[in-house]
Amino acid sequence: MNLFYEDVETGANFRTGTHRITKDDIVDFCRLTRDHHPLHTDDGYAREAGFPGVIAHGLYGLSLMEGLKTELHLYDESSIASLGWDKVRFLKPLLAGDEVHVEMDFTAKRESKGRGVVTEAIRLMRGTETVIDAEHVSLIRKRG
Template sequence: MNLFFEDVEVGAHYVTDAHEITSADIADFCRLTRDHHPLHTDEAYAKAAGFGGIIAHGLYGLSLMEGLKTELKLYEETSIASLGWNNVRFVKPILAGDTVRVEMEFTAKRASASRPAGVITEAVRLMRGDEVVIDAEHISLIRQKG
């Protein structure tokens, strides 16, 4: 799609394809980040802590949100930089076997004062069925057409 700043419509809503979280995904994230807390590696421990099984790291969910959003190819050649994530809330645990998707909506935009680009704001939610699992705001810098 390759949205430029001028193409972004505040209120536009997008939904990604679904993705199933696997135990292997969680294990890979443990290995990459060196975070081997038993909530992410030991099913009995996670169940004793009140979960239905091992849970994914909140940061895995946040990273997955960006990856799924990238698959929409909204800014394939127009993205300049992520400026950060705000108001990140890990609302519900993510378990191996969950199927999730991302729902996002443009909530604001403004031209950059220093370059031919614009700052856009997205409300981004990781969803499991009708449940919000992670809720966050993402700010990005994308190219203008000029």
């Protein structure tokens, strides 16, 4: 699927494939971002904070949402830019072993200088439980 502005239907929804979060994912995100807070590196510290063990960074979850959404190939030929993420809420901790997927709905669209701006409601899901809830705005091409 490759959507241009004209193809976007408000209310249309999509679901991605799944990804199982691993300890290596968390370690790699620590390394890439230089965020080695003990919540993400020390099981004992995380347990004292009330978690069952180390947790993934909320920003890892947000990044994973974009990656999983990209696997839908919605904008392979039409994407111009991400205009930003809004209303981001980290509702539940992400743990190694969690299997997650993304559910997304188009909530709005408008033309802008010969291009299209689309708004997506995006949720990172662990089964039926919402882990992260956010809104994303994308700038995409119109057809020819």
